[in-house]
Amino acid sequence: MTSNDPLVIRSLEFMGGMASIGGWRPEAALPEIAFAGRSNVGKSSLLNRLIQRKKFARVSNTPGRTREVNFFKVNGAFVFVDLPGYGYARISKERRAEWKPLIESYLRGSEQLRGIVQLLDARHDPTNDDRQMLDFLATLGVPTVVVLTKIDKLTPKERRERIAGITDILGLDEDQVIPFSAVTGDGRNELAEAIDALLAQPSWKENGS
Numbered sequence: 001m002t003s004n005d006p007l008v009i010r011s012l013e014f015m016g017g018m019a020s021i022g023g024w025r026p027e028a029a030l031p032e033i034a035f036a037g038r039s040n041v042g043k044s045s046l047l048n049r050l051i052q053r054k055k056f057a058r059v060s061n062t063p064g065r066t067r068e069v070n071f072f073k074v075n076g077a078f079v080f081v082d083l084p085g086y087g088y089a090r091i092s093k094e095r096r097a098e099w100k101p102l103i104e105s106y107l108r109g110s111e112q113l114r115g116i117v118q119l120l121d122a123r124h125d126p127t128n129d130d131r132q133m134l135d136f137l138a139t140l141g142v143p144t145v146v147v148l149t150k151i152d153k154l155t156p157k158e159r160r161e162r163i164a165g166i167t168d169i170l171g172l173d174e175d176q177v178i179p180f181s182a183v184t185g186d187g188r189n190e191l192a193e194a195i196d197a198l199l200a201q202p203s204w205k206e207n208g209s
């Protein structure tokens with residue numbers, strides 16, 4: 001970690017998890033940044049790389065916590081919110097649909113939310129669940145940063161093609177997505193800067209949304 005790191009993590013505290021709709025969540029006193037993506041997209045790996053610690057997101061991946069909204073206080077100053085991974089193919093349709101009301105419940109009650117980091121697998125087109133999530137965020141008017149994960153798995157040529165393909169599908173410019181690799185650290189500082197910028201903004205709810 002260098003002194004010009006845009007997101008130096010000095011302290012980290014697991015605050016607890018929101019397990020049910022309208023259930024317990026920490027008091028919304030600090031600015032929040034939430035992380036969303038389908039199961040296996042690389043969210044835990046991204047969080048660990050972002051904050052330069054190996055074990056941070058393990059708590060979110062322990063049985064019983066994977067379907068909760070998990071809250072982590074960073075530097076005593078802001079909160080990272082790890083939303084449950086959605087769209088896991090191997091669980092039943094009924095269970096698959098569970099994530100939505102819980103994430104919606106979290107989003108609607110989050111007075112201090114500054115923005116969402118939405119993860120998409122760089123290798124694939126966005127799934128229906130991804131599209132639904134992005135549409136939902138757009139409807140609510142939550143500032144959203146799109147990160148394309150596992151970019152190290154692509155050759156430079158594939159990388160250019162996939163970025164062009166995904167941004168085209170989503171109607172975004174290429175400079176509106178951050179290619180990221182938890183393995184090489186590509187995109188880590190860019191993401192940290194984007195999060196810094198979101199934190200400096202007023203809450204989306206104060207923005208007239």
Ligand code: GDP
Pocket residue numbers: 037038039040041042043044045046061085149150151152153180181182183184
């Ligand atoms: P989560 O379910 O979204 O939290 O996903 P994980 O972080 O647990 O990652 C799912 C799988 O993808 C694991 O096997 C990771 O090692 C792998 N993975 C995650 N990020 C990357 C990445 O940037 N590059 C590569 N090559 N593999 C990754």
